[in-house]
Amino acid sequence: MDGILIVNKPAGPTSRDVVNRVQRCVKPAKVGHAGTLDPLATGVLVIGIGAGTRLVEYVQQMPKTYVGQFRLGISSDTEDITGCCITHDESPVVSRDDLRRVLPRFLGKISQKPPAYSALKVEGERAYDLARRGETVELAPREIVIRRLELTRFDYPDFELVIDCESGTYVRSLGRDIASALETHAVMTDLIRTSIGSFSLERAITMDSISRETITEHLLPLLAATEQLPQVLLTEESVRSLQQGKRIAAPPVDLCLDTTQTVEVAAIDSRDRLVAICELTHRDDGSALLKPHKVMPLGGD
Structure with missing residues (x-):
């Protein structure tokens, strides 16, 4: 079995959990995924099966669209609501206009420092493993590209953004930096990946429905991974x-x-x-x- 499968990952499971579920249905074929989603996040997870695992890198290069929700006045070691959160009562109250005013600064090519709790490697170890052991993690800023940043909901202290971005973008760190520009803090409270390239939620199967039959029915050809x-x-x-x-x-x-x-x-x-x-x-x-x-x-x- 060779091809590409789109799964709508629910909140809770890791991306690896989804891969393992698919793997049990298609043994002995190899299975891999493109673009990790944190347990908090939901949405499009592209799975490569068989020869499709050799094309994952091309899917990872495709543009992505997210809907992210954030809460102002709070910071977290993981930069999302699942971490150790601190409420900053002294933080200024931000208005919708304040937020709209700073968003253009984050469009185009920008520098972003990845979160300490990330899968990036530091001297051969995952950054999140070092962070969980209480070690200081310093990751160098990287250039990322944000194509669209649209404020779709604001109800202080909560707001929602639709984000079109290139590979390598950490949405929770984007929320952190936007809040910093407003002299406050923010954590990500929810994240949905709605698409990777042309792979959209509308074409995805649920994790609960994964079986050999549904995989066979919804498996896309290998060519789908090379649309760019x-x-x-x-x-x-x-x-x-x-x-x-x-x-x-x-x-x-x-x-x-x-x-x-x-x-x-x-x-x-x-x-x-x-x-x-x-x-x-x-x-x-x-x-x-x-x-x-x-x-x-x-x-x-």
């Missing part, structure tokens, strides 16, 4: 060559690609099946070469 990659259509002969791991001359492409760099493309056959992820390299004579990077099975999707 340019596509190259292959002849039957080229398909056979790539399946054997051979480099081939690329068919004519008009993809507005940078001809000075090697780029990744999704090579597909006449049935719209993903044959391989390939590196496309342009040569001095104007031709191009396809080198298979990840060859996919054609019988299972």
